[in-house]
Amino acid sequence: MSEEHLKRGASQWSVGWRRFRRNKSALIGSAIVVFFIAVAILGPYIAPYPARSYLPLYEGEAGTPPSFKHPFGVEDSGIDVFSETIHGTRNDLYVGLAASLITTLIGVALGALAGYVKGAVSDILLGVTQVFFVIPVLLLILLFARVFSFLVFKGLGLTLIVLILSFFGWSSIAFIVRGETLRVKEMEFIQAARSLGAGSFRLLFRHIVPNVLSSVIVVATLNIAGFILTEVVVSFLGFGDANTSTWGLLLNEGFSLVRTDWWVSLFPGLAVVLCVLGFNLMGDGLSDALNPKLRE
């Protein structure tokens, strides 16, 4: 590597950042994500109608196809699809980001522990991960959502989904982190650090985890996409909170109107596709940037 690379900083992160910047699709994905985050933050201020509002009904515009006034059309009940999609952005992003954050924290903690300690903890974790691999996770999520739905009236609808998703979703990260920890643990620089007197805790957090981090970031980002998709399925099937605007709920309502009001199914669906695409592109870009194996 030439001198200038040394000057600019050759750490894994700065090299990765440069690679990321040069990756067209990664940038497109990031732009999409930023766009959706912006919509989520500005949501209530830019949406023409409040969440779950039937106002258009009183304006005599229920069930109308897309028009200048209602870009995404109006449901038969009077709900403006454009506004609902905007409101849904905030909620769906909340679910995706929150679930990903929680599963990452739990997964990293348990995975690193299992990989480092070995023995009973590791075996139990493996066993649990195996169970989660085999069970039809989606079905159990649906079941849990239905069974615990009595909590929803307190306004905890979305958070319930987040918790359920997290409960079922941490095992994949834990499994990966455990594998990576095992791999890094055997590397020479760890033995070197240990020979210099570093204790277990220090080893774990100062040396091992940072090296495992790159895989974690990639998986966490891709998980956001997955969690959003799962939320959409859950709400679509009617297991979500009927009082919270989510894309899945829109699709659910659209499905009952599918013969007449195609716009209720099309636009929220496009929003989902675009948002998930954004996170997927970003996650792929991160993967390429931090683990350059498949380029060239």
Next chain:
Amino acid sequence: MMKEKLLEISDLRTYFFTEAGVVKALDGISLEVDKGQTVGLVGESGSGKSVTAQSVLRIVPRPGRVVDGSIKFEGEELLSKPENEMRKLRGRKMAIVFQDPTTSLNPVYTVGKQLTDILMLHRELTKADASKRALSLLERVGIQEPEKRLNAYPHELSGGMKQRVAIARALSCEPTLLFADEPTTNLDVTIQAQVLELLGQLQKELGMTMVMITHDMGIIADMTRRVTVLYAGKVMEVADTPAIFNSPRHPYTEALLKAVPSVRQTRALEVIPGNIPNLIELPAGCVFHPRCKYAKDICTKDEPPLEKVGDGHYTACHLWRELNLEGRTG
């Protein structure tokens, strides 16, 4: 008597067209190999040694390709041959032994299958005959209990055995020209000598011409008659092996010689300072000048041409006349 030239490479340029830029792996090298000789190709990692072998067989992996020059094998120009004719030559008339036998053998096929595949392809033998021949090949390269190894998978063999298998594979159709690309670098020191000895034996038996690619001057001294020194895709010096050792005429060669330890070592090993240059942006003038302790002004401006300094001895250095370079006698 004019010795027959088996391989003549002229002004070969092989570039890799990557996203980061054009990597000039070989930038105008010339090389000649007489029939029956063992010739050395020496240089650090990244000097273009392996790419040379790949270029001759025309298997340079994407995004690289040969962009200019001429490669004549047995008098015929290889670069203009159609692909199906090249394929007839590969493995049959010319072969490569690769550096790392752990990665050069296909992990999902048995040793026997990898050998018989080639035998059946080039020799049109039946499966039974090919298996017999594979067995005798394994014996020839010194593998014990060859019947067992025939049905073994590469991961079941030790490093030394794997390399013997790789040699057997390369030699299966008795090629005229063999490229040995760092054949011992990835092996234990104790096994290295054995494998080198094996190669030497086989070369004599089969009357093969061998190009020994290595970074180890010790191997050059032991096994080669003539050697070409490569650096950053360019030829630095070419000479008979004794001449290179006794009177090197290029600072890089001198540095390489100084970096090899010997038993009678009295002075400290000298490390060549710096790193090989970025092959996308080669230095102006002489490619070696940034690391050369003798570099003068002209070295930074003009690329030195290959000049004759003696019988069969050429060097690419502006200053060879003035410099009194140290050779090795040990």
Next chain:
Amino acid sequence: MIPVFLGVAILTYGVGSAAGSPLDLIRVGLRNPNPAVLEALTHYYHLDQPAWLRFLYWLWDLMHGNLGVSISGRPVASQIGAWALSTLELQVLALILSIVIGIPVGVYSSKHQYSKMDYAITTTAIFGYSMPTFWLGIMLIIILSFNLGLLPGSGAVSVSYYWWGNPVLDQIAHLILPTLVLTYVNLATIVRLVRANMLEVMRQDYILAARASGLSERTVTYRYALRNAVSPVVTIIGLGFGAALGGAPALETTFSWPGLGYAFTQAALTLDIPLVQGITIVITLMVLIANLITDLTYALLDPRVTIG
């Protein structure tokens, strides 16, 4: 494998019980329950026993093929067969199609990296797994079924008249849209995976060595490279199939496809716990079998792996 199965069983049973005892649900259903009837039912459902004993009773019944009785009164086991077949019909067909199409496309894409075709393929693939499967189904139903009337948009068989003339063609007609959607989404993953693995394998030394031996490009790609590239794909396909078996609800609901996913959704919404538990167990079994097949196939393909 057994501990895993037990773990799943406990989880399923636990959640089911949390939904409330069957007795409450029945009580809600019947206006003036006869105390004798209640007593009999209590006894039948072992409701007077402690929880862990009930669990064991349930497990015991399970071993004997008794999956309990749904709220509707019909035994779970009798209906599951038909549902399972419907789901499998769809999933297996889509799986086969996506493998048969996906592997060649993935190989092609990897050999022509950076070409326009490659970009088109990878882009289509990325869209494929960024969209909710069922939504694609809805869109196709709207366009092809409602607007153009080309294909049926619901059910596995028709009720009143046969599409395209006869019962067999009718079944095929119904299969087309859901299979199309499922295949496309499966393809997305497979193509990406095959492409990525092939790219990595083709960079290996043994491929260079194979070329150096004079083997044809075809042999090198399909016999030497693909054999190595396909093993991890098999694992992912196996896992994916497992997930697909359980992920059927949304797709099946969209097409009113009478499979396990659809049945589960209805059962869960109405809190028909025995049915829920029964379906979950059956699907888990199917997934375990699928995983077993995957492991065996993987061991066959990669000699470095030993079974056990």
